[in-house]
Amino acid sequence: MSWKRSERLIDMTNYLLSHPRDLISLTFFAERYNAAKSSISEDITILKDVFELQGIGKLITIPGAAGGVKYFVQVKEDQVKPFIKNLCELLAVPDRLLPGGYLYMQDIIGNPQITDQVGRMFASKFSDQEIDAVMTVATKGIPLAYATARYLNVPVVIVRKDTKVTEGSTVSINYVSGSTKRIQTMLLARKSLKEGSRVLIVDDFMKAGGTINGMISLLSEFNASHVGIAVLIEAEEVEDRLVEQYTSVVKLSNVDVREKKITVSEGNYFTK
Numbered sequence: 001m002s003w004k005r006s007e008r009l010i011d012m013t014n015y016l017l018s019h020p021r022d023l024i025s026l027t028f029f030a031e032r033y034n035a036a037k038s039s040i041s042e043d044i045t046i047l048k049d050v051f052e053l054q055g056i057g058k059l060i061t062i063p064g065a066a067g068g069v070k071y072f073v074q075v076k077e078d079q080v081k082p083f084i085k086n087l088c089e090l091l092a093v094p095d096r097l098l099p100g101g102y103l104y105m106q107d108i109i110g111n112p113q114i115t116d117q118v119g120r121m122f123a124s125k126f127s128d129q130e131i132d133a134v135m136t137v138a139t140k141g142i143p144l145a146y147a148t149a150r151y152l153n154v155p156v157v158i159v160r161k162d163t164k165v166t167e168g169s170t171v172s173i174n175y176v177s178g179s180t181k182r183i184q185t186m187l188l189a190r191k192s193l194k195e196g197s198r199v200l201i202v203d204d205f206m207k208a209g210g211t212i213n214g215m216i217s218l219l220s221e222f223n224a225s226h227v228g229i230a231v232l233i234e235a236e237e238v239e240d241r242l243v244e245q246y247t248s249v250v251k252l253s254n255v256d257v258r259e260k261k262i263t264v265s266e267g268n269y270f271t272k
Contacts, residue, residue, distance in 0.1 A: 003033040008043055016047070016059070016071040020123075021153045025068040044069050055079050057124075072127045073120050073151040077270060083117055084266050088250055091233070094260040101255045103262070108232075109143050109204060118249060119147025121269065122202060122230040125247055126152070129227045132197040133157045135219070137186065137211055140204040144232060148202050157192050157199070159215055161185060167192070171221045175214030186214050188222075197224040206231040209243030234267055247272050 003011070012029060029040045048059040055076035061069050087108075096104045108114055122144075131152055136145035137159040149156045161184065163170060172187035193199070201215055216226055229246035236253045248267030255262055 001034065003035065005039075005043065008033045008035065008039075009046065012043060013047060016069070017056075019153065020057075020071050020073055020151050023062065023068045023070050025066075028068070073123045074127065075121055075124045080117075080121060080269075084249060084269070087114070088264040088266065091250060091252075091264045092262045094262065096262065097255070097257060097260055101257050103252075103255070105140065105204065109140050115143045115147045118144055118232060119149075120151055121249065122148040122200070122247070123151030125230065125269070126200055126228050129200070130198050131200050131227055133193060133199050134202055135159060135193075135199045135215055135226075136202045137161075137215060141202055144204055145202045148200065148230070152200070157188065159186050159188050159218060161187070163187065164189075171218065173214065173218050173221065175210060175217060177208075177210040184214075186211075186218060188218055193219075193222050193224060195223045197222065198227045199224055201226050201229045203229075203231050205233045205235075206243065206246065206248070207235040208238050209241050209246075212246075213242040245272075 011033075016024070026037045026040050029035075029043075030037050033040070044059060044061065048061075051057050051059055051071075052074075055074065057074040058072050059069055060072065061067070090108065091103070098104055131154055133155050134145045134149040134152065135157045136142055138161070142156075142158060145156045145158075167189035169190050170187040171190055172185055174183050174185055176182070177184055199219055201212055203212060206212060212229055212231075219226055229243060231246060231248050233250050233252050234246070234248040236251050247269055249269055251265050251267045253263040253265060
């Protein structure tokens with residue numbers, strides 16, 4: 001089959017977007033499209049310029065016989081700022097308040113467009129890191145973790161607070177909740193994470209950081225390490241925060257139950 005350049009560009013774009021961070025050889029594309037490597041190189045140059053101009057991501061070419069091209073997701077500040085602003089407005093709706101000062105979040109966590117965009121942002125933030133897995137704790141952080149892992153092309157590891165018979169043997173630790181100061185337990189299946197893995201921790205909400213600190217401690221049981229922490233929402237005025245280095249999309253400053261007012265602002269995504 002003979003491919004026109006326009007057809008090659010469309011198919012190549014789709015393939016690269018579906019295989020982020022994979023090294024794809026020029027030989028693979030040349031055989032796929034029955035084209036010369038020189039033509040494939042020209043195609044990649046075209047895509048590289050368009051990807052960067054439109055904020056789709058960046059293409060990294062690696063020379064040599066074992067080289068090829070890799071796609072890394074990347075977001076532009078001018079494209080993400082409006083998204084964060086809209087997210088803040090959505091979170092500040094008074095009807096979101098629940099008894100006890102909690103916020104209803106399911107409509108946001110369950111919105112595939114929102115979670116996908118947050119996943120792109122997290123993957124872009126840590127695109128230059130060597131990452132083997134994305135870790136989160138059940139349950140609300142799971143959609144965000146999967147969205148992030150999709151763009152990093154790595155598996156998701158889910159920490160739980162109860163045992164699942166289908167997961168086999170587990171490693172468990174006790175940790176102190178940063179907000180309630182209570183001792184709690186979290187566990188992870190032994191087969192879910194390889195020793196020495198480099199892990200990105202993702203969660204939906206962080207107050208004092210006790211749960212995230214617990215996940216960091218759990219990683220040490222696997223001789224693994226965390227390369228970063230990314231949260232959708234951080235609580236601003238927290239005493240004795242247990243986590244210092246993290247990336248947040250939005251910041252929850254105040255919840256006034258009596259006045260039914262929620263104060264939300266941009267997080268530290270662009271400053272960290």
